[in-house]
Structures are given as C-alpha cells and as structure tokens.
Amino acid sequence: MIGLATGIDRALAVVGLDPHRFAMAQPERAERLAFWLLGLAETVGYGAFFYIFAALLLAWEQALPYGKGWLAFAFMCATLTAALVSPFAGRMIDAGRGRWLLTGGLAIGALSLLLLAGSQSYPVFFLAWLGLGVAEGLCLYEPCFAFVTRTAHDRARSGITRITLVAGFASTLAYPAGAFLAEALGWRGAVLCFAGAVVLVGLPAMFAGATMLECCPEDDQTPERKSGDRTAFVAARARPEFWLILLAFSFIGLAYAMIITHVMPILTDRGLTLGQAVLAASLFGPMQVAGRLAMMAAGHRVTGVVVAAMSFVGVASAIAVLLFVVPSMPQAGFAFALLFGASFGVISILKPVVMAEVLGRRGFGMIAGFMAVPFLIAGAIAPQAAAVLWRISGYDLALIVALGLSALALAALALLILRDRQQGR
Numbered sequence: 001m002i003g004l005a006t007g008i009d010r011a012l013a014v015v016g017l018d019p020h021r022f023a024m025a026q027p028e029r030a031e032r033l034a035f036w037l038l039g040l041a042e043t044v045g046y047g048a049f050f051y052i053f054a055a056l057l058l059a060w061e062q063a064l065p066y067g068k069g070w071l072a073f074a075f076m077c078a079t080l081t082a083a084l085v086s087p088f089a090g091r092m093i094d095a096g097r098g099r100w101l102l103t104g105g106l107a108i109g110a111l112s113l114l115l116l117a118g119s120q121s122y123p124v125f126f127l128a129w130l131g132l133g134v135a136e137g138l139c140l141y142e143p144c145f146a147f148v149t150r151t152a153h154d155r156a157r158s159g160i161t162r163i164t165l166v167a168g169f170a171s172t173l174a175y176p177a178g179a180f181l182a183e184a185l186g187w188r189g190a191v192l193c194f195a196g197a198v199v200l201v202g203l204p205a206m207f208a209g210a211t212m213l214e215c216c217p218e219d220d221q222t223p224e225r226k227s228g229d230r231t232a233f234v235a236a237r238a239r240p241e242f243w244l245i246l247l248a249f250s251f252i253g254l255a256y257a258m259i260i261t262h263v264m265p266i267l268t269d270r271g272l273t274l275g276q277a278v279l280a281a282s283l284f285g286p287m288q289v290a291g292r293l294a295m296m297a298a299g300h301r302v303t304g305v306v307v308a309a310m311s312f313v314g315v316a317s318a319i320a321v322l323l324f325v326v327p328s329m330p331q332a333g334f335a336f337a338l339l340f341g342a343s344f345g346v347i348s349i350l351k352p353v354v355m356a357e358v359l360g361r362r363g364f365g366m367i368a369g370f371m372a373v374p375f376l377i378a379g380a381i382a383p384q385a386a387a388v389l390w391r392i393s394g395y396d397l398a399l400i401v402a403l404g405l406s407a408l409a410l411a412a413l414a415l416l417i418l419r420d421r422q423q424g425r
Contacts (some may be wrong), residue, residue, distance in 0.1 A: 030212040031152065031155070031159070031212065031213065032162075033209070033212065034159075034208075034209040034210070034212035034213045035148075035158075035159040035162040035163055035209070036162060036163075036166065036209075037205045037206070037208050037209030037212075038144060038148070038163050038205070038206065038209040038210065038213075039162060039163040039164070039165065039166030039167050040166055040201065040202075040205040040209075041102075041106065041139075041201075041202045041203075041205040041206035041209060042140065042141065042144060042163055042164075042166070042167035042170070043166055043167045043169060043170045043173065044106075044170075044197050044198055044201050044202035044205070045105075045106060045109065045135070045139055045140055045198070045202055045206075046140060046141075046167055046170035046171075046174070047170045047171070047173055047174035047177070047194065047197070048109060048110075048113060048174075048194040048195070048197060048198050048202070049109045049112075049113075049132045049135050049136050049140065050136060050140070050170075051170055051171045051174035051175065051178075052174060052178060052191070052194055053071075053075045054171075054175065055174050055175050055177070055178025055179065055182075055190075056178050056182055056187050056190060056191070057071065059178075059182040059186075059187040059190070060187060063186075063187055064125075066122050066125070070122060072383065074125060074126045074129040075129060076380045076381075076383070076384070077126070077129060077130060077133065077380075078129040078130060078132050078133030078136065079133060079136070079376055079377075079379055079380035080133070080376070080377065080380050081130050081133025081134055081136075081137065082133045082134070082136035082137035082140075082376050083137065083372065083373045083374075083375075083376035083377050083380070084137070084373075085133075085134055085137035085138060086137050086142055086143070086368075086369045086370075086372035086373055086376065087366070087369040087370055087372075087373065088137075088369070089101055089105075089137055089138050089142070089143040089146075089365070089369055090143070090146060090364075090365035090366045090367070090368050090369020090370065090372075091365060091366055091369065092365070093143060093146050093147050093150055093364075093365030093368075093369075094150070094229045094363060094364070094365035094366055095365075096214070098143075098147035098150065098151065098210060098213075098214055099147075099206075099207060099210035099211055099213075099214050101138055101139070101143060101147075102138070102139045102143065102144060102147060102206050102207075102210050103139075103203060103206050103207045103210065104138060104139075105134070105135045105136075105137070105138025105139025105140075105143070106135065106139050106198055106202050106203050106206055107203065108131060108134055108135045108138065109131070109132055109135030109136075109139070109198060110195050110198040110199050110202075110203070111131065112128050112129075112130075112131030112132045112134075112135060113128070113132070113191050113192070113194055113195035113198065114192070114195055115127065115128040115131060116128035116129070116132070116191050117188045117189075117191040117192045117195065118188075137372075137376075139206065141164075141167075141348065142368060142369075142372040142375075142376070143368075143369075144163065145160050145163075145349075145351075145352040145368070146352060146364055146365050146368035146369070147210065147213070147214075147365075148160055148163070148213065148352075149352050149355075149356050149361060149364050149368070150361065150364050150365060151213040151214055152213060153361065156352070156353070156356065157304065157349075157353050158296065160349050160352060160353065161292050161295060161296045161349055162296075164288075164292055164345075164348060164349055165289055165292055165293070165296075168285060168288045168289045168292065168345065169285060169289070171285055172285045177193075178190055178194075181193050228362065228363070229362060229363040229365075229366060230363065230366070231363075232360065232362035232363035232367075233363040233366040233367055233370075236359045236360075236363065236367050237370075239359070240419065241358050241359065241416055241419060241420075242359060242367075244412045244413070244415055244416040244419075245351075245354060245355060245358065245359075245371065245412075245416065246371050246374060247408070247409070247412045248308075248312070248409045248410075248412035248413045248416065249347075249351050249354075249371070249375055249409070250374040250375050250378050250409075251378075251405045251406070251408045251409035251412065252312055252315060252344075252347060252405070252406055252409035253375045253378045253379060254378035254379075254381075254382055254385075254402075254405050255315065255319065255402040255403075255405035255406045255409065256315065256344050256347075257378060257379045257382030257383070258382045258383075258385060258386040258398060258401070258402045258405075259319065259322075259340070259386075259399075259402055260284070261382055261383040261386065262383070262386045262387070262390070262395070262398070263277075263281050263284075264277050264278070264281060265395070266322070266395050266398075266399070267280055267281070267326075267333055269394070269395045270322060270326040270327050270330065270333065270395075271326065271327055271330040271333075272326075272330045272333045276330065276333065276334075277333070279334075280333045280334050280336070280337040281337065283334070283337040283338060283341055284337060284340070284341035285341070286341070287337065287338050287340075287341030287342040287345060288341050288342065288344065288345025288348075289345065290341075290342055290345070291311075291341070291342035291343065291344075291345035291346045292345050292346060292349060294342075294346075295307060295346050295349065303357060304350050304353035304354045304356075304357050305354050305357060305358065305413070305416060305417055305420065306417070307346060307350060308346075308347065308350045308354055308413055309410065309413050309414065309417060311343045311344070311346045311347045311350065312343075312347070312406065312409055312410040312413055313343075313410065314339050314340075314342065314343030315340060315343045315344055315347070315406050316403060316406040316407060316410060317339060318336050318339040318340035318343060319336075319340075319399060319402050319403045319406060320403060321335055321336045321339070322336045322340075322399060323396070323399040323400065323403060351371070351375070352364075352368060355367060355368060355371065358416065358420065385401075386398045386402075389401055
C-alpha cells in the first residue's frame with residue numbers, strides 16, 4: 001500500500017500537484033478541496049465495487065451459466081466480507097494509517113475487478129467478489145467517514161456532507177454507464193472500464209484528498225496513544241449509549257435495505273405501473289442529495305441526534321405510506337419516494353456524527369469499525385429476509401416487518417436522547 005501511494009505521490013508531483021505542500025501552505029482551502037476529492041473517490045469506488053452488481057446483473061444472467069441465486073450469493077458474501085474487515089480498518093485509522101488504508105482499498109478493488117473481468121469459472125468469479133468486499137470494507141463510506149471524523153474534528157459533519165453530496169450520484173452514473181458499456185464492449189469490457197476509472201480517477205483523488213487531511217498527523221504509534229485509544233474503546237462499549245446507537249442504526253439500516261432491494265416489485269405490487277415505479281425509484285438519488293443539502297443548511301443549529309430522530313420518523317412514515325396509502329392511491333408512491341429518499345440520505349451521514357457527539361472522538365476508528373459490522377451484515381441479509389417474508393405472505397408482511405424495525409430504531413434513538421438530556425448534554 002505504501003509503495004503504491006508513494007508512486008501516486010510522485011505522479012502528482014510530476015504534474016505540479018503536491019497535496020502535502022498545499023495542505024501545509026493553505027490548510028483551510030486544502031481541507032475543503034480534500035472533502036470534494038474524497039467525494040469523487042467515493043463516487044468511483046461505490047460505482048465500481050458496489051453498484052456494478054446491479055448495473056451488470058442482467059448482462060451476467062445472459063452471459064454466465066451460474067444463475068441469479070449464485071450471482072446474488074457472491075454479492076452477499078462480498079458485503080459480509082466488508083463487515084469482517086471493518087474492525088481492522090478502524091484500528092488502522094486510529095493508528096494514523098488512514099490514507100494508506102483508503103488508497104490501498106481502492107487498489108485491492110481495482111485488482112479484484114481485473115480478476116472479475118478475466119474469470120472463466122464461478123470459483124474465480126466468487127473470489128473476485130470477496131476481493132471487492134475487502135475493498136468495500138477498507139475504503140467506502142464507513143472507513144472514510146471514520147477517517148474524516150478523526151482528522152477534521154469539529155468540521156467532520158460538514159466534510160462528510162460534502163463527500164456524500166458528490167458520492168450520492170454514484171448509482172446515477174453507474175447504472176447507465178454499466179448498461180452502455182456492457183452493450184458496446186460486453187460485460188468484461190465494462191468491468192475493465194470500471195477498473196480503469198478506479199486507477200485513473202479514484203486512486204489519485206483518494207490519495208490526494210486523504211493526504212491533505214492527514215498532512216500533519218500526531219504521533220499515533222506511541223504506546224501511550226495506542227493504550228489510550230483501546231481504553232476509550234472499552235469505555236465506550238461499557239456505556240448504554242453505545243449499544244443504543246448500534247441498535248438504532250442497525251435496525252433502520254435493515255428496514256431500509258429490505259425496501260430498497262425489492263423496491264421495483266414492491267411498487268408494482270402496490271398498484272403502480274412499471275413506468276411509474278421506475279420514475280418513483282429514480283427519485284431516490286436526487287432526494288438523498290436534497291436531504292443532505294437541507295442538513296448542510298441547518299449547520300450545527302440542531303444536534304446530530306435530533307436530526308437522526310427526525311430522519312427515522314421520515315423513514316417510518318414513508319413505509320407507512322407505502323403500506324397503507326399507496327394500494328388505494330398509487331400516486332402516493334411518489335410521496336413515498338420523496339420522503340424515503342430524503343430521510344435515508346441524511347441517515348447515511350449521521351451515524352458517524354452521532355457517534356462522535358455522544359461517544360467522543362478518542363478511539364473513534366475502533367468504535368466505528370465495530371459498529372459497522374452489524375450495519376453491513378443487515379445490508380447483506382436484507383434482500384434474502386424480504387424474499388422469505390414475501391414467500392410467506394406477500395410484500396405486506398415484509399413492509400410490516402420493515403415498519404416494526406424502523407419503530408424499534410426510533411425507540412432506541414428516543415432512549416438515547418432521553419439519556420443525553422438526563423445527563424445534561
């Protein structure tokens with residue numbers, strides 16, 4: 001990882017870009033630029049490592065003999081792999097190795113895409129997806145947000161918002177790009193193009209942005225620092241607030257994933273035409289960005305915990321609209337899409353913000369890495385869970401369970417707010 005990053009550093013210097021020197025000379029401008037660069041890198045990473053599955057699924061079904069079940073199994077195992085490596089990523093961030101971690105994760109993902117493009121059997125296809133899962137756990141939102149929280153301190157909330165304003169368009173870009181490239185070059189050529197985007201755009205942007213944020217790191221390798229981080233992590237786990245945050249965001253993540261992974265059949269099942277369902281689903285991305293812009297405009301006038309509670313209410317209300325209103329009024333499906341997209345667009349930002357507000361920033365990498373595990377596992381099992389519920393009693397049962405999960409998430413967050421007020425925070 002260090003050798004790769006050094007090569008990128010030299011390449012940037014050749015074209016007159018020295019992120020370290022720029023950060024030292026103009027720290028405020030460098031920090032703002034770093035957030036946008038990380039947003040660009042996350043856009044490429046999400047498109048190439050995560051959304052590529054949905055973008056190329058139809059092409060794989062037509063060209064490969066494995067079947068949709070085995071294709072989905074590989075994707076699920078990739079997400080579970082990301083969960084497994086998250087605690088390691090957190091420790092690396094606490095140790096001051098964030099830029100090596102994030103850049104190395106993108107490099108592993110690029111190599112995995114090359115393996116995927118050349119795969120001729122299911123074991124190799126599956127192995128490539130495990131590699132993509134490792135990359136996800138090392139460089140996508142969870143480790144990136146932990147890195148920003150550690151390096152930007154009180155400015156992390158605005159930085160994370162800026163990153164997601166850019167990366168929120170990853171699916172918007174990946175889906176049409178995947179379809180066009182698969183049609184023009186075949187699915188192998190499409191995967192190679194995604195790998196090229198990672199190498200030519202993602203890697204330089206990630207390394208430059210991370211270097212600007214970590215240009216003057218503390219001596220994080222001292223025994224005292226390591227011991228302090230471990231102590232802070234153990235102390236955080238002993239607090240009820242830690243587990244309330246973990247339960248709240250895991251429950252809401254599971255509810256969201258159950259809906260979003262089946263959104264097209266759910267909407268058509270509720271009475272929308274296929275064209276209406278496509279239009280409603282296409283609103284999710286823009287509404288996520290709209291929700292993040294609203295949060296950015298609010299600034300620090302409202303705490304992250306309160307904004308999270310409002311967003312949880314939004315998700316629960318959207319599911320209730322889908323369950324009780326849309327069957328008799330299909331046009332309400334658009335109201336569901338607007339509310340659902342805007343609410344979860346904010347939630348994806350708020351997890352690290354709430355953790356930092358309530359638990360502090362010491363040992364934050366280890367805290368974030370631990371909390372990422374159930375959140376990612378929930379995302380991995382959600383499609384299968386919704387499918388099982390659908391087979392039992394249709395999508396009504398799946399929506400009822402998702403609504404119950406969002407209610408449990410909101411209850412956990414309400415208890416967290418209550419404890420905060422009792423303790424005078």
